[in-house]
Amino acid sequence: MTKRDFSQMKALWDEFRRIKFGMVGLALLGMFAILVIIEPLIVPFPDAASRWRDMTYWVDNPRNAKPVWVNWFTSKDYAPSARIESDAFASEASGAGRMYAVEIPYKYHWVQAPTDITLRLGVTGNATYQVEFVRPDGLSVSYMKTSKSTGTRDVRISIAQNMAPQMFQFAQKIEDPAVMNSVTAATVNPLAILFGKAEKGSLLRGDKPLTGTYTVKVTALTADATASLDEVELIVAGGVQGILGTDNMKRDLWSGLIAGTKWALIIGLLTSFIAVVVGVIYGVTSGYYGGFVDSLMNRIYEVFSSVPLLPILIVMSAVFKPSIWIMISMMCIFFWVGPVRTVRSIALQIKESSYIEAARGLGASNRRILFRHMIPQLVPYAFASMALSVPGAIVYEASISLIGLGDATRVTWGQILQAAFSSGAVLQGIWWWVVPPGVAIAVMGMTFAFIGFAMDTILNPKLKTR
Amino acid sequence: MYWKYAVKRILYAFVMYAVIIFVFSGLFNAVAETVMRAQISEAIRGYAQALVQADRRLSGEQVQMMTEARRQELFDQYRLNQPVLSRVFARTFDTLQFKFGDSTIIRSSSGERDVWTIIAEAIPRTLLIFLTAVVLDIFLGIWLGLRKARKAGSVMDRATDIGTMVVFGLPAWWVGMMAIMTFAFVLPVFPSSGMHSAPPPPTSLGYLVDLLWHMTLPVLVLVILGFWGRAYLTRNIVLTTLQEDFIMSARARGLSERKILFGHTLRSAAPPIVTMSLLALLASVGGSLLFEGIFSWPGMGNLYWVAVSLNDVPVLMGDLAVSTGLYMMGLVILDLIYGFLDPRIKVSGKA
Numbered sequence: 001m002t003k004r005d006f007s008q009m010k011a012l013w014d015e016f017r018r019i020k021f022g023m024v025g026l027a028l029l030g031m032f033a034i035l036v037i038i039e040p041l042i043v044p045f046p047d048a049a050s051r052w053r054d055m056t057y058w059v060d061n062p063r064n065a066k067p068v069w070v071n072w073f074t075s076k077d078y079a080p081s082a083r084i085e086s087d088a089f090a091s092e093a094s095g096a097g098r099m100y101a102v103e104i105p106y107k108y109h110w111v112q113a114p115t116d117i118t119l120r121l122g123v124t125g126n127a128t129y130q131v132e133f134v135r136p137d138g139l140s141v142s143y144m145k146t147s148k149s150t151g152t153r154d155v156r157i158s159i160a161q162n163m164a165p166q167m168f169q170f171a172q173k174i175e176d177p178a179v180m181n182s183v184t185a186a187t188v189n190p191l192a193i194l195f196g197k198a199e200k201g202s203l204l205r206g207d208k209p210l211t212g213t214y215t216v217k218v219t220a221l222t223a224d225a226t227a228s229l230d231e232v233e234l235i236v237a238g239g240v241q242g243i244l245g246t247d248n249m250k251r252d253l254w255s256g257l258i259a260g261t262k263w264a265l266i267i268g269l270l271t272s273f274i275a276v277v278v279g280v281i282y283g284v285t286s287g288y289y290g291g292f293v294d295s296l297m298n299r300i301y302e303v304f305s306s307v308p309l310l311p312i313l314i315v316m317s318a319v320f321k322p323s324i325w326i327m328i329s330m331m332c333i334f335f336w337v338g339p340v341r342t343v344r345s346i347a348l349q350i351k352e353s354s355y356i357e358a359a360r361g362l363g364a365s366n367r368r369i370l371f372r373h374m375i376p377q378l379v380p381y382a383f384a385s386m387a388l389s390v391p392g393a394i395v396y397e398a399s400i401s402l403i404g405l406g407d408a409t410r411v412t413w414g415q416i417l418q419a420a421f422s423s424g425a426v427l428q429g430i431w432w433w434v435v436p437p438g439v440a441i442a443v444m445g446m447t448f449a450f451i452g453f454a455m456d457t458i459l460n461p462k463l464k465t466r
Numbered sequence: 467m468y469w470k471y472a473v474k475r476i477l478y479a480f481v482m483y484a485v486i487i488f489v490f491s492g493l494f495n496a497v498a499e500t501v502m503r504a505q506i507s508e509a510i511r512g513y514a515q516a517l518v519q520a521d522r523r524l525s526g527e528q529v530q531m532m533t534e535a536r537r538q539e540l541f542d543q544y545r546l547n548q549p550v551l552s553r554v555f556a557r558t559f560d561t562l563q564f565k566f567g568d569s570t571i572i573r574s575s576s577g578e579r580d581v582w583t584i585i586a587e588a589i590p591r592t593l594l595i596f597l598t599a600v601v602l603d604i605f606l607g608i609w610l611g612l613r614k615a616r617k618a619g620s621v622m623d624r625a626t627d628i629g630t631m632v633v634f635g636l637p638a639w640w641v642g643m644m645a646i647m648t649f650a651f652v653l654p655v656f657p658s659s660g661m662h663s664a665p666p667p668p669t670s671l672g673y674l675v676d677l678l679w680h681m682t683l684p685v686l687v688l689v690i691l692g693f694w695g696r697a698y699l700t701r702n703i704v705l706t707t708l709q710e711d712f713i714m715s716a717r718a719r720g721l722s723e724r725k726i727l728f729g730h731t732l733r734s735a736a737p738p739i740v741t742m743s744l745l746a747l748l749a750s751v752g753g754s755l756l757f758e759g760i761f762s763w764p765g766m767g768n769l770y771w772v773a774v775s776l777n778d779v780p781v782l783m784g785d786l787a788v789s790t791g792l793y794m795m796g797l798v799i800l801d802l803i804y805g806f807l808d809p810r811i812k813v814s815g816k817a
Contacts, residue, residue, distance in 0.1 A: 421760075
């Protein structure tokens with residue numbers, strides 16, 4: 001970079017600084033960059049990007065849970081997700097094995113019961129457990145289980161999956177027999193019973209919550225000295241979880257959205273950078289040489305610019321089954337035409353200016369004139385053009401993904417929307433799955449539109465309105 | 467020499483169309499052939515079964531010979547035993563003559579398999595919704611653009627500029643999803659998808675009302691997203707023109723601001739505004755692929771989506787050829803109108 005280029009850039013920056021929305025755009029871009037950098041610190045599931053489609057990674061999450069802040073707007077609060085680990089266990093020798101007793105308190109002060117509660121027990125060897133849920137009103141429900149294994153493994157006891165019959169029996173003791181005859185253990189909501197007031201008439205509906213501290217008592221008896229209970233964790237899969245809730249595959253949407261930010265930036269910036277660099281060089285060359293070269297280059301340009309972009313990108317994706325990098329290359333193949341026409345007309349003007357003639361008179365080569373004297377003049381325009389083609393690239397990627405032809409191994413906003421659309425989130429009203437990725441695309445688009453339009457205002461002084 | 471320019475432009479467009487179709491044909495060749503081979507082996511299997519059923523005395527060898535002959539016949543018919551390049555050329559010529567053949571899965575509403583019939587059915591539906599939207603937003607956009615240009619720098623101008631930037635990177639199909647979620651489910655005012663109610667109303671008036679009711683939501687979304695950009699461009703074009711010397715001289719002569727705007731400025735700003743509006747019309751011809759899909763509007767875009775997901779290559783190729791053709795035809799018409807409005811174009815068109 002020569003001194004002249006530098007002072008030119010400084011002048012450009014001085015002008016840019018005065019445009020408010022341009023600075024807002026830059027600030028937003030900075031915010032996105034920071035989000036990408038601190039991604040591992042702000043997401044609850046740091047491996048979301050690499051294990052997005054790995055069902056086992058998400059197993060403890062609730063399905064279709066709303067965002068936690070939904071509770072601020074409703075009087076019927078949903079129980080949020082929680083994990084309570086207990087490491088303080090008492091154990092004593094009992095017969096050949098050991099006897100463990102663990103108590104985990106769970107404070108419950110919401111209206112809508114969680115979707116499931118799972119007790120995860122990390123065990124080695126053979127053991128028998130008894131799990132007892134003691135309610136604040138003193139009533140309790142218990143469950144027995146024996147596990148046999150040679151190595152260490154997780155035993156999961158879930159209320160929704162394992163304890164429905166026990167909850168049903170519990171309800172039978174309280175509720176009217178007439179009511180109980182109309183339902184079966186398979187049709188009642190076991191969690192509503194566990195967290196409901198022990199009153200006739202409301203227990204099954206779950207609209208009168210019993211708040212207070214629930215205690216989960218786990219007693220385990222191992223079969224021999226080699227067996228042991230190593231970990232006990234209470235996993236509450238709530239009705240609400242995280243900043244943006246979960247989808248129907250139990251994935252945490254906030255983690256996915258942040259993981260997608262990186263890809264949106266990569267797709268947008270890389271595509272627009274390559275496309276604009278190619279387009280500017282193409283346009284300048286075409287304008288500078290003129291004559292036969294110009295008309296040939298114009299013809300090629302016209303072929304590319306008269307192809308309907310989205311359909312052809314979709315066909316190419318269907319044929320090549322692209323990775324995200326191939327998709328970026330495909331977009332570059334068509335995006336470079338964007339700046340060509342304007343650049344060519346600017347180049348035609350610059351070409352006639354006296355300093356180019358002087359350079360030529362001094363014996364500068366064509367290449368030198370193009371790259372040293374003409375292209376630097378176009379840098380501000382190239383920046384504007386780049387900024388304005390970023391949103392397009394992001395939207396095209398999202399569109400191809402929505403049709404189901406994108407790179408399914410990455411978590412992009414388009415992929416999240418595709419999953420939402422194809423599983424009917426729009427029709428089921430699961431707004432927390434559909435709204436955030438779209439808003440993210442819109443805000444990202446807005447960011448670059450702000451920057452690009454600000455550049456545009458600088459480049460067209462006639463449009464200035466003071 | 468307007469006609470000479472026109473003829474040249476049209477001929478040139480044909481050549482370019484042929485080149486593009488050739489490239490498409492090459493691209494489709496790979497997909498088309500796998501589908502076709504699968505269809506042929508299916509047909510051969512059926513044929514062999516029929517042979518055995520018809521005459522039980524046929525030996526295994528005879529059946530094999532006859533099916534092999536049949537296979538060759540079908541390969542000949544679909545040119546599968548010719549070199550790749552000649553197949554691509556043949557496909558190009560067929561497509562250029564709009565011989566798209568029969569679809570593999572998709573049927574027209576009357577159950578026909580002719581690709582041309584299927585496409586011809588979809589075109590007017592796409593035009594209906596997109597033309598309505600574009601016409602509305604051209605009016606709205608130019609109206610707002612003129613107001614913005616007259617009060618350039620005002621709060622209204624700046625606020626609407628921000629609006630333009632906000633919708634700039636907004637995917638229309640996502641806004642469509644939002645609209646469906648809001649107006650079809652939360653506040654059920656409009657139908658969520660399709661063009662007609664399940665049994666369409668019997669009377670023609672009822673039919674029309676039903677159609678309008680189904681159109682409202684998609685058209686509304688398109689207009690709301692569309693007119694901002696158009697207003698911004700109109701404003702810039704008009705504002706640039708307002709700084710020309712002849713406007714200053716008109717002002718110096720004491721003409722009213724209104725007269726300057728409508729009499730002088732608009733006259734010279736017309737060609738770019740017309741171009742811009744027509745380009746918007748053109749871009750809408752192929753239908754917005756995903757947008758139609760989201761609203762299940764049975765136009766060209768939706769057809770394309772369905773054809774992609776069902777791997778129906780003839781329909782895909784036909785749809786692409788027709789929408790590209792319409793698009794390029796529009797570009798030619800645009801150039802011709804532009805050349806007519808602005809005589810300088812013809813001169814620079816030669817360079």
